Amino acid sequence: MIKPGTQSDEELISALADGQLHGEEFARAVAWVADNDEARLEWHAYHLIGDVLRSGEAMVSSRELGFAQRLQLRLQQEAPVSSVAGLTAGMMARQLAASADSSRQSDELASNDGSARWKLLAGFASLVTMGLVGWYVAGGQRDIPQLAQLQLQAGGNGVLSQQSLAVDPSGPQPMLRDPQLDALLAAHRQSGGGSALAMSAGFVRNAAFEGAAR
Amino acid sequence: MRSRCAPAGWLALRVATAALTLLVSPWIGAQTRPPLAASMAADASAAERSVNDWLARMHEASLRRTYIGTYVISAGNTLSSARIWHACDGAQQVERVESLTGAPRSTFRHNDQVLTFLSESRVVVAEKRESLAFFQNLLQANDSSLAQFYLLGTPGTGRVAGLEADVMELRPKDSLRFGYRVWTETKSGLVIKLQTLAGDGSVLEQAAFTELQLDASVSMAKLAEMMGQTAGYKLERPELVTVVAANEGWVLKSTVPGFKPVNCYKRSLGVAPTAQQRSTLQWIFSDGLASVSLFIDAFDPRRHGRAGMFASGATHTLTRHMGDWWLTAVGEVPAQTLMAFAQGLERNK
Numbered sequence A: 001m002i003k004p005g006t007q008s009d010e011e012l013i014s015a016l017a018d019g020q021l022h023g024e025e026f027a028r029a030v031a032w033v034a035d036n037d038e039a040r041l042e043w044h045a046y047h048l049i050g051d052v053l054r055s056g057e058a059m060v061s062s063r064e065l066g067f068a069q070r071l072q073l074r075l076q077q078e079a080p081v082s083s084v085a086g087l088t089a090g091m092m093a094r095q096l097a098a099s100a101d102s103s104r105q106s107d108e109l110a111s112n113d114g115s116a117r118w119k120l121l122a123g124f125a126s127l128v129t130m131g132l133v134g135w136y137v138a139g140g141q142r143d144i145p146q147l148a149q150l151q152l153q154a155g156g157n158g159v160l161s162q163q164s165l166a167v168d169p170s171g172p173q174p175m176l177r178d179p180q181l182d183a184l185l186a187a188h189r190q191s192g193g194g195s196a197l198a199m200s201a202g203f204v205r206n207a208a209f210e211g212a213a214r
Numbered sequence B: 001m002r003s004r005c006a007p008a009g010w011l012a013l014r015v016a017t018a019a020l021t022l023l024v025s026p027w028i029g030a031q032t033r034p035p036l037a038a039s040m041a042a043d044a045s046a047a048e049r050s051v052n053d054w055l056a057r058m059h060e061a062s063l064r065r066t067y068i069g070t071y072v073i074s075a076g077n078t079l080s081s082a083r084i085w086h087a088c089d090g091a092q093q094v095e096r097v098e099s100l101t102g103a104p105r106s107t108f109r110h111n112d113q114v115l116t117f118l119s120e121s122r123v124v125v126a127e128k129r130e131s132l133a134f135f136q137n138l139l140q141a142n143d144s145s146l147a148q149f150y151l152l153g154t155p156g157t158g159r160v161a162g163l164e165a166d167v168m169e170l171r172p173k174d175s176l177r178f179g180y181r182v183w184t185e186t187k188s189g190l191v192i193k194l195q196t197l198a199g200d201g202s203v204l205e206q207a208a209f210t211e212l213q214l215d216a217s218v219s220m221a222k223l224a225e226m227m228g229q230t231a232g233y234k235l236e237r238p239e240l241v242t243v244v245a246a247n248e249g250w251v252l253k254s255t256v257p258g259f260k261p262v263n264c265y266k267r268s269l270g271v272a273p274t275a276q277q278r279s280t281l282q283w284i285f286s287d288g289l290a291s292v293s294l295f296i297d298a299f300d301p302r303r304h305g306r307a308g309m310f311a312s313g314a315t316h317t318l319t320r321h322m323g324d325w326w327l328t329a330v331g332e333v334p335a336q337t338l339m340a341f342a343q344g345l346e347r348n349k
Helices: A009-017 A023-035 A037-054 A057-077 A079-106 A114-137 A147-153 A179-192 A199-213 B008-032 B036-043 B051-064 B131-140 B145-149 B220-227 B335-344
Strands: B067-075 B078-088 B093-099 B106-110 B113-118 B123-128 B150-152 B156-160 B163-172 B179-185 B191-197 B203-214 B234-236 B240-242 B250-252 B260-269 B278-286 B291-298 B308-312 B315-322 B325-331 B345-347
Touching: A009 A023, A009 A037, A023 A037, A023 B078, A037 B067, A179 B278, A179 B291, A179 B315, A179 B325, B051 B078, B051 B145, B051 B150, B051 B179, B051 B191, B078 B220, B093 B220, B106 B220, B145 B150, B163 B191, B291 B335, B308 B335, B315 B335, B325 B335, B335 B345
Parallel strands: B123 B234
Antiparallel strands: B067 B078, B067 B203, B078 B093, B093 B106, B106 B113, B113 B123, B150 B163, B156 B163, B163 B179, B179 B191, B191 B203, B240 B260, B250 B345, B260 B278, B278 B291, B291 B325, B308 B315, B315 B325
């Protein structure tokens, strides 16, 4: 039986991401990841790595380069942490650029030379984890839509524009657990939350979510 | 363990459901049997498919392939998981979903009829997912509105849970909706991984099978039998009355591009025994891929205190005081979409 602590965190996340855990082991691992911030970072990093393995190198590397550039920009704006984290971001950007070049070259390697690709990915994993940690340390948030944009799209109706929305301009706040809000979220998933994208998968998503919310 | 002995009330419900199913089966079959366009979509190569071709193919796969799998959903700080048994016969679907995280919970779905067993409170909640018909109609009508608001990216390939997959990306043409990246199993078109993407391309939410046995031996009859094992459970049906928003005194003065009204209900919330029952208006909109619910309550300062915008993964929630009313807008859409709905909503009584 797998218990967090007896197996390394990386191995546990890897087994979970690879679908190697079943039954109680699986449930325990999911519960552990759900309650552990560092484990969630590892989980996201593994999925990013999975995307690298499954996708074309060029597409992923350019995306991660964008991530690195945004991170660096953000860190430059954060004076108190810029001296250390800025160096990390700079190193990351350079190494990701090198990774992108290496990835392209990796196609030219012999087909049985898998180790080179895995070394590259291992390095990439470390960089991604560092990047995610740096992002959290720097308090990074997604670009938040501005109210001005909304006014343009709403057509500048005079009556409506005088009503002010009590919305924090810094962006949405994390969802808090509130029984009344939970009931509304559940009602939305039951009667409203649906999509032509995946009618069946959408149902499964909602059913699983509702389980987590209660 | 639930007993196999069904109470008289439940038997009546089952008989009624069976009768209803028999009555509507030909209609359901006609509605869900893939139209010619969908069949052709299955044969078309990934590069040739339109948005509607992709969607029709995904829907058809859920009607034609049985499977057992484990699903993991990562959204915000939440990680949820469920085990799924899915059976179908080309026209009907029966599904069992056992949550592996959170409170123990089993959900069964037969087409749009849903039963949720809450083992801790010994309650089974019966519901009908009417919105499924809206999305089916959207596909049947070969509606072009999706292509008006979403751009289809260049298809790619990948692997999920050991299965070869086509990867398609839907990019929003404006900032009122999120993008999606979808992995479908190459041969069947079944959705096996789904990402919701923010405007900067970052992943807001991801749902994927970590393990999947396609064409597993899953019996529709057995799942239906399990669905009927309700002895020892108290059956609850959320009170849901279809209404017209304008008759209830609400209009959307400025519409939100792409979002059409789907349904409007008056419903009582709080099915748990201790919850205080109250009537709430739920007005539902969708652009075909994303949904928004506007919940409108009579304002009560004891319950409604915190106005603002909240986010968890792709789901945003806006709360706002509107005179004698309290609005809660919920949807898998950007914050500004909910703000547009809130600004457009007006009382006409």
